Amino acid sequence: xxxxxxxxxxxxxxxxxxxxxxxxxxxxxxxxxxxxxxxxxxxxxxxxxxxxxxxxxxxxxxxxxxxxxxxxxxxxxxxxxxxxxxxxxxxxxxxxxxxxxxxxxxxxxxxxxxxxxxxxxxxxxxxxxxxxxxxxxxxx
Amino acid sequence: xxxxxxxxxxxxxxxxxxxxxxxxxxxxxxxxxxxxxxxxxxxxxxxxxxxxxxxxxxxxxxxxxxxxxxxxxxxxxxxxxxxxxxxxxxxxxxxxxxxxxxxxxxxxxxxxxxxxxxxxxxxxxxxxxxxxxxxxxxxxxxxxxxxxxxxxxxxxxxxxxxxxxxxxxxxxxxxxxxxxxxxxxxxxxxxxxxxxxxxxxxxxxxxxxxxxxxxxxxxxxxxxxxxxxxxxxxxxxxxxxxxxxxxxxxxxxxxxxxxxxxxxxxxxxxxxxxxxxx
Numbered sequence: 038x039x040x041x042x043x044x045x046x047x048x049x050x051x052x053x054x055x056x057x058x059x060x061x062x063x064x065x066x067x068x069x070x071x072x073x074x075x076x077x078x079x080x081x082x083x084x085x086x087x088x089x090x091x092x093x094x095x096x097x098x099x100x101x102x103x104x105x106x107x108x109x110x111x112x113x114x115x116x117x118x119x120x121x122x123x124x125x126x127x128x129x130x131x132x133x134x135x136x137x138x139x140x141x142x143x144x145x146x147x148x149x150x151x152x153x154x155x156x157x158x159x160x161x162x163x164x165x166x167x168x169x170x171x172x173x174x175x176x177x
Numbered sequence: 178x179x180x181x182x183x184x185x186x187x188x189x190x191x192x193x194x195x196x197x198x199x200x201x202x203x204x205x206x207x208x209x210x211x212x213x214x215x216x217x218x219x220x221x222x223x224x225x226x227x228x229x230x231x232x233x234x235x236x237x238x239x240x241x242x243x244x245x246x247x248x249x250x251x252x253x254x255x256x257x258x259x260x261x262x263x264x265x266x267x268x269x270x271x272x273x274x275x276x277x278x279x280x281x282x283x284x285x286x287x288x289x290x291x292x293x294x295x296x297x298x299x300x301x302x303x304x305x306x307x308x309x310x311x312x313x314x315x316x317x318x319x320x321x322x323x324x325x326x327x328x329x330x331x332x333x334x335x336x337x338x339x340x341x342x343x344x345x346x347x348x349x350x351x352x353x354x355x356x357x358x359x360x361x362x363x364x365x366x367x368x369x370x371x372x373x374x375x376x377x378x379x380x381x382x383x384x385x386x387x388x389x390x391x392x393x394x395x396x397x398x399x400x401x402x403x404x405x406x407x408x409x410x411x412x413x414x415x416x417x418x419x420x421x422x423x424x425x426x427x428x429x430x431x432x433x434x435x436x437x438x439x440x441x442x443x444x445x446x447x448x449x450x451x452x453x454x455x
Contacts, residue, residue, distance in 0.1 A: 098279035098280070099279070099320070099323055099324070100278075100279040100323075116315075116316045118316045118318075118319030119316060119319070121308060121309060121312035121313075123305075123309075128303075128304050128305040128308070132305070132355075133304050135351075162279055162280045165279065166273075166277040166279070166280060169275075169313065169316070170272060170276045
């Protein structure tokens with residue numbers, strides 16, 4: 038995602054990615070930093086990553102979108118280029134109240150990138166259009 | 178900011194930077210009136226069309242009745258041919274167009290312009306809907322940029338007509354600012370004389386960037402004259418008409434800087450010509 042996160046989060050994620058690259062485990066220190074910044078969303082997002090809930094969907098055009106299966110089994114669509122998730126928590130806590138940086142689904146996307154546990158799926162260009170538009174019908 | 182718009186505004190000043198394919202952050206054009214916003218977007222379209230980096234996509238709900246500008250560039254057919262006008266008549270149509278942009282044949286645009294965002298936001302104004310539209314605009318532009326690869330990126334300028342600067346009545350303004358870090362405010366200028374229509378354009382490419390200001394004059398002939406906002410006009414002088422409007426605008430410019438002790442003239446020198454490429 039080519040979006041700017043606060044520097045402290047960027048640094049934390051890149052340190053975690055470096056640890057994974059070196060074949061090390063993610064340290065308790067990193068996990069508690071994650072908890073400090075994101076609160077209860079951190080645990081929930083890690084849980085989503087553990088359950089391989091994050092899928093990066095791409096089409097031959099090169100356009101991409103993420104889907105995350107939430108804890109309730111509901112699928113949320115997240116844009117790959119900027120912060121947007123179709124879940125209600127994103128609309129309420131992130132957009133309206135601005136008291137969260139990310140919802141757990143967007144955080145799970147970042148964490149799955151760090152831990153290289155993101156599922157991949159290829160679809161047709163037309164199917165990708167429908168996926169991008171589906172958020173609209175989900176809300177209705 | 179979308180570089181094309183800044184280059185339009187910079188055309189009046191001596192130091193004119195060369196385009197390097199960078200398009201800058203997504204820009205929200207705010208203020209009034211709508212006709213001036215359309216003219217500026219069209220000028221940005223002509224500017225980008227002249228760069229030879231792919232077509233320009235101009236989206237608006239209301240089809241243009243005539244060319245919004247009568248400048249030399251607007252009379253060059255090869256530029257006009259590179260501007261693709263599309264008129265999505267509803268929010269679903271606009272979303273469909275954006276979401277299926279990767280299915281459209283042909284080269285990826287180098288600039289995406291949306292005129293009259295208020296026409297679309299008025300229709301359904303939920304927080305999530307507005308965010309979805311803004312995010313999908315960014316996603317579409319990111320896809321176009323991905324297509325350009327190393328040869329540059331695709332810029333995005335969205336115009337939203339509002340009545341007052343920083344007015345809390347502007348629906349979803351805070352939300353839109355989240356997606357559009359660069360903003361350009363247009364304010365009618367009290368000193369506009371006779372047939373001329375005068376505006377002050379004030380651009381900040383990010384929440385912490387200094388403002389750059391220009392005076393934009395629309396002549397009865399349909400031409401547009403842009404000059405850097407005169408520095409003496411920004412001094413807190415009381416001998417000219419409209420000084421209250423000016424000092425208000427100055428306060429806002431200062432708010433963008435790090436500290437209240439920041440000297441005013443530094444604001445202005447760094448604001449008029451200096452580049453703040455990020």
